Amino acid sequence: MPRQFPAGSVTVGVVVQMSDNDAAPLADYGGRANLRASDTDRDRVVELLNAAYTEGRLSKDEYDVRLENAFSARTYADLDQIVIDLPVARATGAAPVAPLARVNALAIASLVCGIAQFAFGPLATIPAIVLGHMARYQIKRSGEQGAGLALAGLILGWAAVILGILVLVLGVAMSARMQGTMR
DSSP states (O other): OOOOOOOOOEEETEEOOOOOTTTOOSSSSGGGGSSSHHHHHHHHHHHHHHHHHHTTSSOHHHHHHHHHHHHHHHHHHHHHHHHHOOOTTSSSOOOOOOOOOOOOOHHHHHHHHHHHHHGGGGGGGHHHHHHHHHHHHHHHHOBBBHHHHHHHHHHHHHHHHHHHHHHHHOOOOOOOOHHHHHO
């Protein structure tokens, strides 16, 4: 009969995270005991042994024997026998990794358009501004990353607009001044 695990148990690879008072079974799930273990599985057991040795749960001799057995283990059952009497430490093994936050695609596009206006002129200015505002709105709503990229695209876009207006005003002023001196 398969072993019953506490309600809070979480399967992580082949290591089960449980409270410090419970043993750490590796092979009891779905008849996997006779399946061949991978190098990654052996590495997880070695990490668990390292943690147990560091915590003082194993003597040096016992650690050496278990380490040798871990490297020569062929199945999950072999690995299970090595760590069956050790609690699973919360910080050891293959702990779940928090997913990386996504970078907003519109923020990237805004920055690209802001930089592209140096090569293509004012054609990319309006898209840089529009995409920057849309990205900032989406980032506030969804919590995605990329606020700095969107802001940089906006700054570059608006800087180009302001620079264009200044050039236009100076051009008109110089033209008017030239027309006034010719009369």
